Amino acid sequence: MTTAPVSVPAAFAxxxxxxxxxxxxxxxxxxxxxxxxxxxxxxxxxxxxxxxxKLVTRQSIEAGPQTIxxxxxxxxxxxxxxxxxxxxxxxxxxxxxxxxxxxLGMRKLYVKDDSGNPTHSFKDRVxxxxxxxxxxxxxxxxxxxSTGNLANSVAAHATHVGLKAVVFIPSDLExxxxxxxxxxxxxxxxxDGNYDDVNRLCSEIAxxxxxxxxxxxxxxxxxxxxxxxxxxxxxxxxxxxxGQVVIPMxxxxxxxxxxxxxxxxxxxxxxxxSPYRVFGAQATGCSxxxxxxxxxxxxxxPVKPETIAKSLAIGNPADxxxxxxxxxxxxxxxxHVSDAELVEGIQLLAETEGVFAETAGGVTVATLRQLLKxxxxxxxxxxxxxxxxxxxxxIDAVAAQSVPTVTIAPSYGAFLKSxxxx
Numbered sequence: 494m495t496t497a498p499v500s501v502p503a504a505f506a507x508x509x510x511x512x513x514x515x516x517x518x519x520x521x522x523x524x525x526x527x528x529x530x531x532x533x534x535x536x537x538x539x540x541x542x543x544x545x546x547k548l549v550t551r552q553s554i555e556a557g558p559q560t561i562x563x564x565x566x567x568x569x570x571x572x573x574x575x576x577x578x579x580x581x582x583x584x585x586x587x588x589x590x591x592x593x594x595x596x597l598g599m600r601k602l603y604v605k606d607d608s609g610n611p612t613h614s615f616k617d618r619v620x621x622x623x624x625x626x627x628x629x630x631x632x633x634x635x636x637x638x639s640t641g642n643l644a645n646s647v648a649a650h651a652t653h654v655g656l657k658a659v660v661f662i663p664s665d666l667e668x669x670x671x672x673x674x675x676x677x678x679x680x681x682x683x684x685d686g687n688y689d690d691v692n693r694l695c696s697e698i699a700x701x702x703x704x705x706x707x708x709x710x711x712x713x714x715x716x717x718x719x720x721x722x723x724x725x726x727x728x729x730x731x732x733x734x735x736g737q738v739v740i741p742m743x744x745x746x747x748x749x750x751x752x753x754x755x756x757x758x759x760x761x762x763x764x765x766x767s768p769y770r771v772f773g774a775q776a777t778g779c780s781x782x783x784x785x786x787x788x789x790x791x792x793x794x795p796v797k798p799e800t801i802a803k804s805l806a807i808g809n810p811a812d813x814x815x816x817x818x819x820x821x822x823x824x825x826x827x828x829h830v831s832d833a834e835l836v837e838g839i840q841l842l843a844e845t846e847g848v849f850a851e852t853a854g855g856v857t858v859a860t861l862r863q864l865l866k867x868x869x870x871x872x873x874x875x876x877x878x879x880x881x882x883x884x885x886x887x888i889d890a891v892a893a894q895s896v897p898t899v900t901i902a903p904s905y906g907a908f909l910k911s912x913x914x915x
Contacts, residue, residue: 496884502523502524502525502629502630504573504576504631505524505569505570505572505629506573507572507573507808508524508568508569508570508572508678509539509541509542509546509566509568509569509845510524510539510540510541510542510569510570511524511540511542512524512539512540512870513527513538513540513584513713514523514525514537514538514539514540515530515533515535515536515537516535516536516537516815517530517533517535517536517543517834518530518532518533518535518540519538520532520533522537525630525865526626526627526630526632526705526710526711526712527710527713528710528712528713529564532862536712536713536811536812537713538606538713538715538716538717539569539713539714541567541569543799544804545566546566546567546588546639546757546761547761548563548566548581548747549566549567549730549761549763550763550780551732551763551829553566554566554724554728554763555643555728559583560579560581560582560583560584560861561582561583561584561618561621561622561718561721562577562579562583562765562901563583563584564721565776567716567720567724567757568622568718568720569622569626569713569714569717570622570626570629570714571621571626572621572624573629576625576628576629577625577758578620578621578624578625578628578650578653578654579621579652579859580612580617580621580649580650581610581611582610582612582618582620582621582862583610583618583721583725584609584615584643585605585606585607585608585609585610585618585725586605586606586609587603587604587605587606587725587726587729587730587877588603588604588605588606588699588846588848589602589603590602590603590604590845590846590878591689591717592845592846592848592870592899593841593842593845593846593858595845596841596845597861597862597867597872598865598872599872599873599876600872600873600874600875601874601875601876601877602875602876602877603726603730603875603876603877603878604703604786604842604846604848604877604878604879604880605606605722605725605726605877605878605879605880606829606848606880607722607879607880607881607882608848608849608851608854608880608881608882608883608884609722609759611646611649612642612646612649612882613645613883613885613886614642614645614648614674614804614882614883614884614886615642615644615719615722615747615879615881615882616642616645616852616879617646617649617650618718618719618721618722619643619646619715619716619717619718619719620643620647620707620708620715620718621648621650621693621718621853622715622717622718623635623705623707623708623711623712623714623715624647624651624654624705624707625714626658626705626711626714626746627656627705627707627711628654628656630705630711632656632703632704632705633656633657634656634657634658634659634702634703634704634705635647635651635656635657635658635659635704635705635706635707635868636658636659636660636661636695636698636699636702636704636705636706636707637660637661637690637706637707637708637895638661638662638687638691638692638694638695638696638706638709638744639660639661639674639708639895640662640663640666640688640806640807640883641662641666641667641670641671641674641689641803641886642670642680642803642804642882643660643707643708643803643818644660644662644670644674645670645673645674645886647660647679647707647818648660648674648675648677648679648681649677650679651677651679652677652679657679657680658677658680659673659679659680659704660679660680660681660682660690661676661682661683661684661691661694661695662681662682662683662684662706662836663683663684663687663688663690663691663803664683664684664685664686665685665886666803666899667803667804667886667888668889669885669886669887669888670803670886670887671683672832673886674862678846681887682862682895683807687797687798687806687808688798688806688807688808689795689798689808689809692708692807692809695708695709696709707750709802716746716750716812717720717750718750719746719747719750719751719754720750720751720753720754720757721754722747722750722751723750723751723752723754723755723877724738724754724758724760726738726751726825726877727754727755727758727763727764732764733764733765733767733770734755734758734759734764734767734769734867735875735876735877736767736768736769736770736871736874736875736876737769737770737771737772737825737870737871737874737875737877737907738751738769738770738771738772738780738876738877738878739772739773739774739857739860739861739864739870739876739877739878739881740771740772740774740811740857740879741773741774741775741805741854741856741857741881742773742774742775742782742783742805742816743804743806743807743810743853744803744807744811744812744813745773745810745812745813746811746812747771747822747879747881748771748816749815749816749819751771751813751879752771752819752823755769768823769823770824770825770874771819771820771821771823771825772820772825772826772827772828772860772864772870773786773816773820773825773826773856773912774827774830774856774859774860774861774868775805775827775828775829775833775856775860776800776801776802776805776806776829776830776831776835776852776856777800777829777830777831777832778798778799778800778801778802778806779796779798779799779800779802779806779808780796780829781793781794781795781796781808781809781810782813782816782817782827783808783827783828783829784796784829785813785817785836786817786820786821786827787827788827791814791817792814792825793809793810793813793814793817795808795809796808796836800832801832801835801836801887801889801890802832802852802853802855802856802885803850803852803854803887804851804881804887805852805856806848808913811865826869826870827863828860828863828864828867828869830856830859830863832862834859834863835852835855835856835859835890836855836858836890836894837855837856837859838850838858838859839851839852839854839855839858839884839890839891839898840854840857840861840891840894841858841859841862842854843884844856848880849883849884849885850880850882850883850884851881851883851884851885851886851887851890852887852890853880853881853894854880854882854884855890857878857879857880857881858878861876861878875903898913899911899912
């Protein structure tokens, strides 16, 4: 491991972050808007001062706001109210799901439902942290490559704090996600290509424009926002870890950060150490990480996405190898399901628990059912399933079969003839 002198920028003075560290070679560098190691070109992540993290207690968290910022002492940016970006993300419902559990043959199941965030997906968590970091670094323009939910969130949060946003999406995204981004009045660029094409373009633009790309040059800070999904579940369970979690995978970052959150809570003594298993879910039409797991590969081979689960359609997932490491270390597994199966998953969750998930949520439910069938998930162990977005974002997925039961004339006689009178 090589080290470099690290210094904390003034705007990060209250942050527990002490610098950035390479996930492969361990090279350290100062907090800056960079995401790639200058020594080996591997990804960088935030490194924390353990003594500062230890200042966080259950009591200090519980006294905080009902948002992700109750965990400010565990995050890299946003401690300074002058740069914090806050639309109210976080503390979404952890819903007990007894009817879904019964349908799947499980004893205890929860749904962590992030559809209740300000722009109705978990991306509000990562964007809150990323834009707080961007403001601390002095950027006035923010950007991203997105499969939809991230574009929604960046545009909304930038508008909220008066930043300029230029966001890039594949041109074939669901109409609802396009509208939800454009409505904020920021610049929306549709690219004729898939997400990986958009991401390559944004990487090139980031080298030439003085913009904060949340999932390029400020990615180390952005990714840390996902930890709050792990913190919240533990807190909502009464400060303990669940035995099993099932998480959708696009880049794989969310899965790795939930695991990181559980590890941090344990290390800091905020929860008792207990074993847990992590399971990953993908759509078959874009399942490079799950395929690598199935085949016992250590590397993830890129694919061309072909699935209606566009929020998971990242064919070359940056955190894929790290997601594999987490699942294997915890004794979990991965699965992937067809588009038809994910639609069934959306309907099953809606019909049993009254939760309308977007396609990524359908993937997670259907994958859980598949893993149970294959004996890979223990039905007797308490399990948390993560729903990361609102079904209204991907309504076309179920529109064909979600129609009126019957259409009648506006008369009581017609109602009687319909056969639905008691």
